[in-house]
Amino acid sequence: MSDMRSFSSHLGSPSSRAIALIDGNNFYVSCERVFNPKLEDRPVVVLSNNDGCAVARSAEAKALGIGMGQPWFQIQEMEMTHGLIGLSSNYTLYSDMSQRMMTILGQFSPRQEVYSIDECFLDLSGMDIDRTATAQKIRHQVRQWIGIPTCVGIGASKTQAKLANHIAKKRSEWAGVCDLTALAEHQIDRLMGSIEVGEVWGVGRKLNEQLQTLGIHSVLDLKRADPKVISRRFSVVLERTVWELRGVACLNLEDITPPRQQIISSRSFGKPVWYLPDLKQAVTAYMSRAAEKLRRQGSVAGGVQVFIRTSPFSAKPFYGNSITLPLITATDDTRVLVKHVIQGLERIYQPGHDYQKAGVMLLDIRPKGQGQITDLFADMEQGDLFGRPSQQNDMERIGVKNNADQLMQVMDAINARMGKHTVKLAGEGFKPHWAMKRNRHSPAYTTDIHQLATVSAC
């Protein structure tokens, strides 16, 4: 397993590969700035749900010492003292901007892996181009067409590309592009020697600590470590990282997104919830969202999980619990999924706690209509809204095969066309008092005709 050929033999010679990683700088902040130029040159943070903590920071905000994930209440005073601006996150806007950015980037290579909302890999192998110049062209085009600043890192492997991107971002002398494939080995080594090992993709806090005790401090130290030793002491994952740093590509570019293996929907509440019916509403709403995602990828779930917990920061005793429920028949029917998580909720709910968060999870996900087992009681299971067995459904009496599928399709279609939550289960409730806090929200500039960006005269 630790023989490098087992990782790379099918990938061609290392030197021929060139992978680019492009990512948007301070992506969420940059998206906001596109539509609100007044945010330019000012310290700006975008906050997590419930306006909890900073998940994106402008360069100016970073310069103020604001950390990633820092709670808003700790930095809010900088609004007055330093002109800090805190914005609620606007994911509808960011994902729309993301799609536009990915479309532009995808035109630079036939092989693209969209890795996250703000970054993607492009395979530039074998292309007869000046890679550094191409990277600058990419940056220019994204900036000009949608207004987002980016950086580009290029390397012989994904891990190298990530590292190169880090260099491009942190060191201004590279002008936003760092192409390791244009450098000689000793130049690469010198760069790697100047970067802490904790910056490597795949080395988190824990691994960093353990590597330090082994005397591995810089990226170069890790690159030069014995892969066999690394594999034995840590894992094959970190061993792959060593090979990747050496320019031996072990990780493939995954240009087709595999369907999700699990789907989570969870939220912290705007204020504590202790009343079971409120929790039921929340769980119903979360499951509706999860089930929509499930259907969108054409899958069914064979199990569900529900969890609730109190705040870990509260002085009161902590209570958290979860329960996993297998389904007799895998399904994508929101009503069936909701029924199960509600039953689970009733089993783990304990009165007397201030709940701060709840969530649901879809498990054992598989393609719909493939090897699906139906059981003796499936008809009962898939019954209509009132729990009547489906033999009695009106739709079936007039010859429509599957009532549930039709209903879900219609719901999804209406919500896609008329806007989210146009049709929903009554169990989700209306205007729940525990809903998220989003007091600093920007408009849906690009996705709602009523909130189009307008040019103001001032």
Place this chain on the structure above:
DNA sequence: TCTGGGGTCCTAGGACCC
């Protein structure tokens, strides 16, 4: 008062089997 959400992969350990 106020601390995010959604994923993946790997490993260890238990259950079970022969």
Place this chain on the structure above:
DNA sequence: TCTGGGGTCCTAGGACCC
């Protein structure tokens, strides 16, 4: 006193990522 060995499957939990 002395109590096999190895394989598979599953799950929980840890570590990582953005």
